[in-house]
Amino acid sequence: MMRRIPTALIVAALALGASNQAIADTSGKRIALSNNYAGNSWRQAMLRSWDKVTSQAVEKGVVSAADAFTTAENQVTEQAAQIQNLILQGYDAIVINAASPEGLNGAVKEACDAGVTVVSFDGVVTEPCAWRIAVDFKQMGKDEVLYLADRLPDGGNLLEIRGLAGVFVDDEISAGIHDGVAETGKFKIVGSVHGNWAQDVAQKAVAGILPSLPEIAAVVTQGGDGYGAAQAFKAAGRPTPVIVMGNRHDELTWWKEQKDANNYETMSVSIAPGVSTLAFWVAQQVLDGQSVPKDLVVPFLRIDQDNLEENLATTEAGGVANVEYSLEDAKAVISAAGG
Amino acid sequence: MTYLARIGRQPWLWAWIAALTVWLATALFTGGQGAAEVMSAATTFGAFFVIVALGQMFVITLGPGNVDLSIPATMTLAGTVAMKVMDGANAMIPVGFLLAVAVGLGVGAINYGLIRFLRIPPIIATLSSSFIFQSAAIWYNRGLRIKPPEALADFATAKILGVPVLAVVVVLLAVVMHFVLVRTVYGRGVIAIGQNQRAAHLAGVPVERTRATTYVMCAVFASCCGYVLGAFSGGAALNMGEEYLLSSIAVVVIGGTSVAGGYANVPGLWGAALFLFLLVTMLNTFGAGAGVRLVLTGLIIIAVIVAASGGRKRDG
CATH class of the missing domain: 3.40.50.2300 (Response regulator)
Structure with a gap:
């Protein structure tokens, strides 16, 4: 009996050693x-x-x-x-x-x-x-506003496109955006709509509220809704503000087109x-x-003006970065x- | 006087009153700024609601238990198939449209087959078939969003003097469907079946043929809506039909069509579609939070439905 205990210990030690291996x-x-x-x-x-x-x-x-x-x-x-x-x-x-x-x-x-x-x-x-x-969805929302504060030193009016009402993610990103607005002190959120992270829903919601809004300097978004917002501004014949983009292929493509045509600058942040x-x-x-x-x-997956082409190239047509x-x-x- | 009284009893009146009230309230809030543009946007987006609601209205009018829950999946499938086949080529626009219609015919035939030959209640039949259609759409294109042909996108978003072309087309479509409902043997048959299926059958209405036509027609309308919506919003997405499940039914009911079947009207669909869009716009403009907005949306819809059914002569 006495002799068996050390053996068991050795076996156990070997087993432990092995489990730390590759x-x-x-x-x-x-x-x-x-x-x-x-x-x-x-x-x-x-x-x-x-x-x-x-x-x-x-x-x-x-x-x-x-x-x-x-x-x-x-x-x-x-x-x-x-x-x-x-x-x-x-x-x-x-x-x-x-x-x-x-x-x-x-x-x-x-x-x-x-x-x-x-x-x-x-x-x-x-x-x-x-x-x-x-x-860290809150940080994601805040990053958008911090970027805008850099881009637009004079501040201005913001339109916020939110996600799906009642979902945790929507509340967090929105809270981050509002924190950012309070912290930078340059912006005023003049309108807020729910775009449900979908292109067509965002387009519809923005088209509805846009006529009643003053000039918009930038649109803060939650992803999947940037292209729809751009379409709504175009349909209403309003100047295109800085629209923060998500990671959908059509959002990045639209950004690239605008960049080539008139040096449009924005950023994209997503998961x-x-x-x-x-x-x-x-x-x-x-x-x-x-x-x-x-x-x-x-x-986060963050795309900026200088690495847009690189990210667009690796995104499948119609897919997601x-x-x-x-x-x-x-x-x-x-x-x-x-x- | 009697003419006014007759108008006052029309069930579609309430949807129009509600739509106008909400629009005026929005305009008052903004001091009139952008009121015309809001109405223009409302007719654009209302058009999509009306296309699907036309089909849903005929189905619901068939009587208790008749409803098509596969509309969102049908829209997604038709939009996905059409966009992928057209692949952005203008020359393929007619082919894409025919394919969308073919998807609708197929979907309608499957739905009716489940209801008629397997004797599955329409709610269950169309809900379960919608899983198949949605999965088919996922399988066919794995959620990739393909751009519509340029010319088709231009058509879907075109405006003449601020009036969306699409809205004009759908108004014409609604006029046609109004005459189909009130002036054709088929339309009267749908209403007769909804009021009393046995009596309709004894009176010589081809009940099953009328039902089959109605389900197929509803699916074709949903397919066309998916095709146009895909063109309008820059491609078909897997969740593009999501909000059309409840709104297709809401538009029909708010428009004054009886949810128990047997009584229908087309003008109310346009009123209700405009109302739904303008209501959300009004609450967004007021800056109401999401919770308040949803509660108010619910309450206002209930109020309009109560008003509309109070004004309906059920025994007439």
Whole structure:
């Protein structure tokens, strides 16, 4: 009996040593993507990026599977059931873009209790056992106004195009914009409409309010709505203000056309749909036994006047400007968060 | 006097009164600035509502339970297919239009087939078929947004003396559909079926043929709307039809058409479409927050519907 204990200790020590080794350790692991919605171009690009990056990872044997599942109805109950199924199917990690920050917490807790690693991104969950790759939406809104304060030293009137009413992201970006306006003290928001992050809805809302507005110096947006705003200004025969753009191909194309025609200057700030691949690598790192802080922050995808052409060239016609993340990028994000 | 009294009882009157009131309130708030431009924008965007609502009105008039919930998915599918096939080439505009119409014919046939031959209630049939159409649109183009041909986009956004060409076309379409509703055997058949399907059948109305025509027509209107909306807004997007699900029904009901079927009118559709756009514009202009805006939108719509159905002679 006495002699067996040191042996067990040695075995344990060897096992521990091995688990700190390279990525080959996750080669038997299976990761699932639980996605709540696929009905717009951003989500389609997100799924394509996931597919591209994870299929390469599977081929190289980094993980054994990385399957994507999307719910049909964008409903909490449906996604909760989906997560429960994924637990039963024995996935080692579930990467979630959640339909609700709180609604899935029960299912997420079940997954954690079953020993499954849960990593949420974009639509993050609040359950403490899960990892969160969140976006600092407030900073995103503020960056827009800070840029405008530089561009337009005299300030002026702003038209704000918001997203979908009642959604957390919309409130955060808008709060950031209002903070920026208060801080710079140069601008006045004279109108605010909801464009639902969609070109045609934004176009309609702006066309309605525009006739009653004074001269507009700039339009602050939330992405996906810049081109619609530009169309509405054109239809109303008003001078084109500085419109902050999102990352859709038609927004960038319009910007490029204006830049070539009359040196139009603006900027674009958005979240790359490839953030799903960042979540994938974070899940892989957690499975690999690395120490990863629970709260991580995604870098913005910012496009400026001088790197517009470069970004436009890499954006698929009709698609969304995108960045796919590598294992090294994930490690950098993790170490930036103090992991 | 009797003429005035008759006008006063028209169910479509309330939508028009509401639209005008909201427009005047906006104009008063801004001191008259931009009132004409607001009306011009309202006719542009109202036109899209009217196209889909024309089809939805005929479907709803067929009687309780009849409604087409596949309109958003049909719009998306038709817009996506047409834009991709045209691929920005002016020469392909007619082909794109025919394809959009073909999508509508196909969608309508599938919807009616589910209702008639599998005996699925229309709400469930059109809701479930819409998943198929939406998925087909996703599969066909993976959410990429292709620009419409230049000439088509110019047509969709053109204005003559401040009046959008598209609105003129849709007004003409509405006039035609008004006569189809009140002057043709088909239109009277739709109303008769909505009032009493058995009586209509006994009176010799070809009930199933009329229903089939109506569902197919509704899908074709939705397809055409998707085609024009794609041209207007610079391409078809996967979520382009989203807000047309509820608004297509709201426009029909606010316009004074009975949601229980059997009573319909076309003029109310235009009034209601203008009203819906002007209402959102008014609340935006007032600077109301999103919460207040949604609550007020709900309350005002309820008020108009109550007023409209109070003015309707149900026994006549």
